[in-house]
Amino acid sequence: MRLVFAGTPETAVPALEALLESRHEVVAVITRPDAPAGRGRRLTPSPVAERAAEAGVEILKPAKVKDPEFLDRLREIAPDCCPVVAYGALIPRTALDIPRHGWVNLHFSLLPAWRGAAPVQHAVLHGDDITGAATFQIEEDLDTGPVYGVVTEPILPEDTSGDLLGRLARTGAHLLVATMDGIEDGALEPRPQPVDGVSYAAKLTPDDARVDWSKPALHVDRLVRACTPAPGAWTTFRGERLKLGPVRPAPDAEPLAPGRLRVTKREVLAGTGTHPVLLGQVQAQGKQRMDAAAWARGVHPTDEDELT
Known part of the structure; x- marks a missing residue:
């Protein structure tokens, strides 16, 4: 044809x-x-x-x-x-x-x-x-x-x-x-779609891609993966936007309040509405994308800091 x-x-x-x-x-x-x-x-x-x-x-x-x-x-x-x-x-x-x-x-x-x-x-x-x-x-x-x-x-x-x-x-x-x-x-004839099971997928906007840390870890994980690579999941840290790569739920980790951070030499955990998630790569404004642990070594989060 x-x-x-x-x-x-x-x-x-x-x-x-x-x-x-x-x-x-x-x-x-x-x-x-x-x-x-x-x-x-x-x-x-x-x-x-x-x-x-x-x-x-x-x-x-x-x-x-x-x-x-x-x-x-x-x-x-x-x-x-x-x-x-x-x-x-x-x-x-x-x-x-x-x-x-x-x-x-x-x-x-x-x-x-x-x-x-x-x-x-x-x-x-x-x-x-x-x-x-x-x-x-x-x-x-x-x-x-x-x-x-x-x-x-x-x-x-x-x-x-x-x-x-x-x-x-x-x-x-x-x-x-x-x-x-x-x-x-001539071997194909289209068949009407079923009337049941209809759902709609509106375009996800940058506003949709902002993480709400009060949501369960499962939701945060899905939202970040759904928005990768576009429109790109994000949060704020000290009033500035922080882009987020995929996270990993950590159900065995000690609880954290939503948005609160726990930093070790090798990892950064963030609190959600259920159990924490392990942050993957992040990107601060004007910076290159990097592992969350390397980012934390540069910004030195305190007990008062949180993701919002």
């Missing part, structure tokens, strides 16, 4: 590469416009745009998918199908109707669970044991379309969202190619 792939972040690159190596022809790529990045805030193409440029594929960067010029060009290309991975914008009906097999999204959850922008983060945050990826026909409503296929993936006890998303991006890429194959062969 003639495909126009839509995607933007690094997460979408494995799927693009898999499609480039498949029996199908990727004739163009749709991605978000260049965005400021780095210290100089220079306009930088998306990871998908960079990979498409390497492959010599036409790149379309509409400010809005409903732009008439973009829609005219998509009609000229006349794709059979538009596979989508983390493109970052809703697709209007005027665009959905152009390819004869529609737009097919690779979504990183087992639909109808965790529809929305941050399915992997919410799966980690809520302590799910199993997640996965699904391919489905895009409709105008959010992630409601009938499903072509799924793959499952266990969530390991120390998985961050970044770890899990990396695995799903690779396994999901194979699922997306298999879905394109099945659509072309």
Whole structure:
């Protein structure tokens, strides 16, 4: 089939590469416009745009998918199908109707669970044991379309969202190619999503990523892992923001009041609403990321200090 792939972040690159190596022809790529990045805030193409440029594929960067010029060009290309991975914008009906097999999204959850922008983060945050990826026909409503296929993936006890998303991006890429194959062969018919089990995964903001030390250790652990690498979990120490890497619950440690610290030569424990957690890496404002013990040797926490 003639495909126009839509995607933007690094997460979408494995799927693009898999499609480039498949029996199908990727004739163009749709991605978000260049965005400021780095210290100089220079306009930088998306990871998908960079990979498409390497492959010599036409790149379309509409400010809005409903732009008439973009829609005219998509009609000229006349794709059979538009596979989508983390493109970052809703697709209007005027665009959905152009390819004869529609737009097919690779979504990183087992639909109808965790529809929305941050399915992997919410799966980690809520302590799910199993997640996965699904391919489905895009409709105008959010992630409601009938499903072509799924793959499952266990969530390991120390998985961050970044770890899990990396695995799903690779396994999901194979699922997306298999879905394109099945659509072309006429072997796949999408099935409506169940009406039960619907949940929504709103984007996690920096405010969501602030640790509340009065919560149980299990919640703190999940929140930090869910927000790693983005938007990044944090707390404050002496009035300044302190970024947190994954922590480890320490149920056998002596109790500490929420936010209070206990420092030894090799480790730093922080109190929660239940048992303490062992801090991993931290990053103070203007500093490099470092082990919590090295950070503590520099700031010398006192009995009056606490994380807030």
